[in-house]
Amino acid sequence: MTLSVQYWGARGSIPAPAREMAGYGGNTACVELTLSDGSEVILDAGTGIRELGHARGRGSSPVHVLLTHLHLDHIQGLMFFAPLFNPDCEVRICGPPALDGSLLNRLARYISAPLAPVEIRELPARVSFEEAKAGSWRLGPALVEAAFVNHRGPTLGYRIIDGGATVAYIPDHEPALGQRLAQSSPEWISGYSLARDADLLIHDAQYTDREYRDRVGWGHSALSDTLTVAHRTGASRLALFHHDPLHDDAALDALRDEARALAGGRLEAVSLAREHETVELAT
Amino acid sequence: MASQPVELILARNLISAVELAAFIVDPDGVVSFFNDAAGELIGRRFEEVGRLDREEWSSQFGPFDEFGQLLPTDSLPLTVALREGLPANGRFHVRVRDEELIEVDVSALPLVTALGFQGAVVVFWRAAANEGG
Numbered sequence: 001m002t003l004s005v006q007y008w009g010a011r012g013s014i015p016a017p018a019r020e021m022a023g024y025g026g027n028t029a030c031v032e033l034t035l036s037d038g039s040e041v042i043l044d045a046g047t048g049i050r051e052l053g054h055a056r057g058r059g060s061s062p063v064h065v066l067l068t069h070l071h072l073d074h075i076q077g078l079m080f081f082a083p084l085f086n087p088d089c090e091v092r093i094c095g096p097p098a099l100d101g102s103l104l105n106r107l108a109r110y111i112s113a114p115l116a117p118v119e120i121r122e123l124p125a126r127v128s129f130e131e132a133k134a135g136s137w138r139l140g141p142a143l144v145e146a147a148f149v150n151h152r153g154p155t156l157g158y159r160i161i162d163g164g165a166t167v168a169y170i171p172d173h174e175p176a177l178g179q180r181l182a183q184s185s186p187e188w189i190s191g192y193s194l195a196r197d198a199d200l201l202i203h204d205a206q207y208t209d210r211e212y213r214d215r216v217g218w219g220h221s222a223l224s225d226t227l228t229v230a231h232r233t234g235a236s237r238l239a240l241f242h243h244d245p246l247h248d249d250a251a252l253d254a255l256r257d258e259a260r261a262l263a264g265g266r267l268e269a270v271s272l273a274r275e276h277e278t279v280e281l282a283t
Numbered sequence: 284m285a286s287q288p289v290e291l292i293l294a295r296n297l298i299s300a301v302e303l304a305a306f307i308v309d310p311d312g313v314v315s316f317f318n319d320a321a322g323e324l325i326g327r328r329f330e331e332v333g334r335l336d337r338e339e340w341s342s343q344f345g346p347f348d349e350f351g352q353l354l355p356t357d358s359l360p361l362t363v364a365l366r367e368g369l370p371a372n373g374r375f376h377v378r379v380r381d382e383e384l385i386e387v388d389v390s391a392l393p394l395v396t397a398l399g400f401q402g403a404v405v406v407f408w409r410a411a412a413n414e415g416g
Contacts, residue, residue, distance in 0.1 A: 097397035134398050148289040154397065178296025186284045188295060193286040 003142075003165040003281045004034040005200060009048020010273035012172070012206050012220070012242030013073050023249035025275025027051070028073035029171050029242065031202065035162050036283040039140040043158060043169050044068055045078040048275065053082035060088035064139055066132075066146075067095035068171055069155035070106055079111050079118065087124045096146075096154040097131035104129040132156055141283075149173050150190040152219040159194040163283030168198040168235065171242050176225040177217060181232065192233055199281050201235035202273060204242045208255065211244070223255060227262050227270075237269040239279070287315065288401040290394045298404065305406045308361060314340045315402075324387075324409070326380030345377035351384055364391035364403050374410055386410040 009027030016026040028046030035041060040058060042049060042065045049065075063083050068074055083089040095103045104120065107129065111120040120127075136145040145159040149170055157170035168191075175181060175190040186192045195201050205226040207215055212222030220242065221229075230238040240259060243252055252272055259270045286292070291307055298305040298318045306317035314335045322328040325344050335343070337356075346354045354375055356362050363371035370392050376384040389407040393400065 099397050131397070147286065148396075148398075150289055150293060178293070178300060187287050188292055189286065190289050190292050191286065192284070196284075 001036040001163065001283045003036055003160075003162040003167065003283050005167060005202075005279040005281065006032045006034070007048070007239075007273045007275055007277050008032055008052040009044075009046045009077070010241050010243055010275060011046075011073075011245060012204070014245050015047045015073075015076075016243075016245040018248070020248040020250070021245075023274070024243055024252050024272060026245075027275060028076060029068075030077060031169065031273075032056075033160060033167065035140050035142050036165075037141045040064065041066060041139060041142070041144075041160065044074045044171065045081060046073050046075070047077040047080075049077035050080040053077075053080070053084075056083075060086055060090070062090040062092065065091065065093045066144070066156075066158055067093065067103075068157065068169070069096055069151065069153060070110075071153070071172070072110070074172075075107065075110060078107070079116055084123045084125045084127060087126075089125045091125050091127045092130065093127065094130050094132050096148070096156045098154045102129065103131050145194065147191070147194055149194070150175055150177055150219075155219075157191050157194045159198070165281035165283045166198045166200075167281070168195040168201045168203075168233075170194060170201070170203050172219060173204040173221055173229075174217070174219050174225075175229055176221065181225055181228040186232065189229065189232060191229065195229060195233035195235055198233065198235045200237045200239060200279060201230055201233065202239045202241045203229060205240035205255070205259070205272075206242045206244045208258075223259055224262060227259060227267075230263075230270075231266050236267065237271075237279075238263075238267050239271055239273045241273045243272070288394075288396075288398075290396060290401045291315070294394065294402070294404050298406075303406050304408060305404060308337075308365075308403045308405065310400055310402050312337045312365065321407070324379060324385075324407070325377060343378070345384075346373075346375035346389075347378060347384060349376055349384070349386070351376070351378070360389045360391035361403060361405055364393040364405075365400070368393050368395050368400065377407070 009030040027048035029044040030048030031043040132146040142162040206220035304321035360371040360373040
């Protein structure tokens with residue numbers, strides 16, 4: 001049995017639907033997990049979720065959507081997610097708790113007038129909204145763990161364990177802010193518990209090291225910091241994620257090559273998440 | 284090893300960079316880090332001392348009255364911050380370099396999030412000698 005991971009959007013910040021971006025894709029964050037029992041978990045609802053919604057072919061089977069945070073590049077596709085318009089479908093949306101309102105009310109700021117032609121409370125599907133709890137909970141055959149990580153605003157990372165396979169998803173993350181990751185003890189590294197010994201770590205790598213110097217505090221990672229996190233946490237495979245909208249395919253290929261050179265064999269595999277690509281992990 | 288709450292990680296990163304003496308307390312009340320400025324004031328660096336539970340911290344550094352007697356903890360800023368989830372201030376003595384008592388002003392800032400109490404930041408500084416007379 002396997003845990004299947006498919007990328008439907010790996011771009012960060014804003015969709016980048018240009019021809020020179022087509023190789024890695026221009027849709028924003030959305031990753032589909034098919035668990036060992038066939039059930040479906042969707043990580044984030046960026047614009048990639050629109051195509052996923054049409055392609056999924058699962059009819060009205062329940063959908064679990066885990067949102068890391070409510071920045072637009074992680075929720076923009078929600079309003080165009082076909083299962084939400086299927087009255088027979090049950091959609092369970094989980095996201096970060098915050099002090100300024102329930103998850104439903106915070107999402108309603110986007111899915112309501114004047115930004116949207118529909119109201120979140122009038123979606124045809126059976127939709128539920130739930131703030132992620134501290135600690136872990138079961139979702140089908142998987143154990144899901146959520147924890148806040150260092151980004152702007154309340155932002156979760158997720159760790160999903162299905163049998164012997166562990167996926168860590170930390171798409172928006174700046175763990176190096178104010179500290180030297182290589183020297184920090186593990187408990188003081190944001191996201192460490194989520195990523196430790198993961199078979200696949202999907203992690204923010206929006207910037208080259210040079211770009212990061214001018215973007216400290218923006219909530220995203222430089223390539224070398226992402227590699228350090230992967231190394232410190234003992235992740236086997238690393239998928240670089242949240243590609244900068246200014247990085248075309250050639251720039252991302254160069255980033256991949258640099259990542260592999262910097263990793264220097266310390267990781268089993270380093271890749272860039274690419275739209276539609278699937279990774280299978282044995283459970 | 285479990286990660287600390289991200290609010291504490293951010294707080295540690297912040298106090299590591301400032302000159303105001305400060306320490307952080309985790310949700311269990313353990314003094315999990317103090318900065319160089321605090322280390323300079325009390326005469327010990329964090330690397331030498333490591334994590335301390337509140338009893339260990341109190342017995343070594345205070346709070347004391349002016350005669351060196353340990354003060355009850357009920358009304359201390361950190362206790363109030365932990366108990367009521369509100370910032371609190373106070374003035375008392377701490378022992379520095381294992382001998383001298385100095386008077387300090389203390390402010391405790393609780394870190395309360397949507398998930399509840401995540402710890403506290405405590406800042407302190409030497410009280411002005413001619414103040415309050």
